[in-house]
Amino acid sequence: KNEVEQSPQNLTAQEGEFITINCSYSVGISALHWLQQHPGGGIVSLFMLSSGKKKHGRLIATINIQEKHSSLHITASHPRDSAVYICAVSQGAQKLVFGQGTRLTINP
Amino acid sequence: DGGITQSPKYLFRKEGQNVTLSCEQNLNHDAMYWYRQDPGQGLRLIYYSQIVNDFQKGDIAEGYSVSREKKESFPLTVTSAQKNPTAFYLCASSRAPQGGEAFFGQGTRLTVV
Numbered sequence: 001k002n003e004v005e006q007s008p009q010n011l012t013a014q015e016g017e018f019i020t021i022n023c024s025y026s027v028g029i030s031a032l033h034w035l036q037q038h039p040g041g042g043i044v045s046l047f048m049l050s051s052g053k054k055k056h057g058r059l060i061a062t063i064n065i066q067e068k069h070s071s072l073h074i075t076a077s078h079p080r081d082s083a084v085y086i087c088a089v090s091q092g093a094q095k096l097v098f099g100q101g102t103r104l105t106i107n108p
Numbered sequence: 109d110g111g112i113t114q115s116p117k118y119l120f121r122k123e124g125q126n127v128t129l130s131c132e133q134n135l136n137h138d139a140m141y142w143y144r145q146d147p148g149q150g151l152r153l154i155y156y157s158q159i160v161n162d163f164q165k166g167d168i169a170e171g172y173s174v175s176r177e178k179k180e181s182f183p184l185t186v187t188s189a190q191k192n193p194t195a196f197y198l199c200a201s202s203r204a205p206q207g208g209e210a211f212f213g214q215g216t217r218l219t220v221v
Contacts, residue, residue, distance in 0.1 A: 098150035
C-alpha cells in the first residue's frame with residue numbers, strides 16, 4: 001500500500017462543475033502539498049498546508065490531521081483546469097512522498 | 109523572474125552513454141532535489157542536496173550521480189549503469205533543508221535509443 005493514496009485516479013467533468021480530489025496518507029507529516037502538472041510536464045505548487053484550510057481563487061484545499069486526509073476542491077471548473085493534480089507529503093526534514101496523481105479533464 | 113531552469117527539455121541517448129541533465133535555480137534556495145517520474149507512478153526521489161558540496165541518496169539513486177559545487181546548480185548524470193533510464197526527470201528546490209514549499213522545473217524527458 002502506498003503511503004499517499006489519491007482518489008479518483010481519473011476524473012472527467014463538465015465545465016462549471018464542482019470538483020473534489022481526495023488524498024489520504026498513512027505516515028506522520030510536517031506538511032501536505034497540492035501540485036498541478038500540465039501536459040508539458042512542468043509542476044506548479046498550488047498549496048502547502050499543515051492544518052485547516054487555504055483558498056486561492058477557485059481552488060480550496062483542506063486538511064484533517066487526525067483523519068490523515070486532505071481534499072482539493074475546484075469551484076466553477078473550466079477546461080483550463082485540466083491537468084494532473086498531485087498530493088505530496090513532507091516527512092520531517094527534506095523528503096517529499098508523492099501520490100500517483102489524479103488526471104482531471106474538464107469538457108466544455 | 110526567479111525560478112528553476114532545466115535543460116534540455118528533450119534528450120535522446122544511445123545505450124551505454126552517460127548523459128548529464130542540467131538544473132539551475134536563482135531562488136537562493138539551499139535544498140535541491142532530483143525526481144524521476146514514470147507513467148502511472150508517483151515521483152520518486154533520486155538524490156537531494158541540502159547545502160553546497162553535500163548530497164544524499166534518495167530512494168532510487170543506483171545508476172545516477174550528482175554534484176553540488178554551486179548553490180545555484182545541481183546537475184544529474186544518468187550513467188550507463190542505470191538499467192531503465194527512459195523517464196521524465198524533474199528538479200526541485202526549497203528554501204531550507206527543513207523543507208517548505210517546493211518549486212519545480214519544467215522537466216527533462218530522456219529517451220534511450
